[in-house]
Amino acid sequence: MKTFTKLAFLGIFAATGIVIAGATAAQDAPAKVADLEITSAFTKAMLPGQPVGGGYLTIKNTGKADDMLVSVSSPASGTVEMHEMAMQGQVMKMRKLDTGIAIPAGKTVELTPGGLHLMFIKVKEPFKQGSKVPVTLTFEKAGKVDITLPVEAAGPGGHEHK
Numbered sequence: 739m740k741t742f743t744k745l746a747f748l749g750i751f752a753a754t755g756i757v758i759a760g761a762t763a764a765q766d767a768p769a770k771v772a773d774l775e776i777t778s779a780f781t782k783a784m785l786p787g788q789p790v791g792g793g794y795l796t797i798k799n800t801g802k803a804d805d806m807l808v809s810v811s812s813p814a815s816g817t818v819e820m821h822e823m824a825m826q827g828q829v830m831k832m833r834k835l836d837t838g839i840a841i842p843a844g845k846t847v848e849l850t851p852g853g854l855h856l857m858f859i860k861v862k863e864p865f866k867q868g869s870k871v872p873v874t875l876t877f878e879k880a881g882k883v884d885i886t887l888p889v890e891a892a893g894p895g896g897h898e899h900k
């Protein structure tokens with residue numbers, strides 16, 4: 739019986755360990771607010787002297803009403819803007835989206851390098867690989883949701899500004 743008791747305790751500890759590990763990993767798990775699901779959020783490590791950084795994520799609207807991402811903020815930067823990259827003739831240009839990013843009912847909107855993206859401006863400290871950047875998204879209908887963007891390696895395909 740003693741052995742059984744010990745094993746039972748070990749089992750509980752093992753289970754607790756898994757729960758804790760699960761809770762840590764859950765920070766990057768999909769975030770939900772109302773009918774919106776946010777996944778694949780990340781940013782990239784910033785090079786020394788780089789003044790701005792890009793933020794990327796996927797927003798799925800599982801509801802029947804259109805919504806809109808109207809503002810974004812982060813304690814890690816002075817301002818977060820919503821931008822769009824698009825070819826104008828031969829040149830890739832960036833445009834600030836003042837009214838926000840539409841998230842139509844039943845649709846998935848991806849913010850990716852080279853397309854729609856978040857732009858961290860007046861970044862307080864360059865983002866370091868392996869850290870996380872907290873971000874608050876505000877939607878017109880769904881309201882606010884806090885997410886974290888894991889910082890991935892800097893490199894090609896990242897956000898480039900001149």
Ligand SMILES: [Cu+2]
Nearest residue numbers: 821832855857
């Ligand atoms: Cu930009």
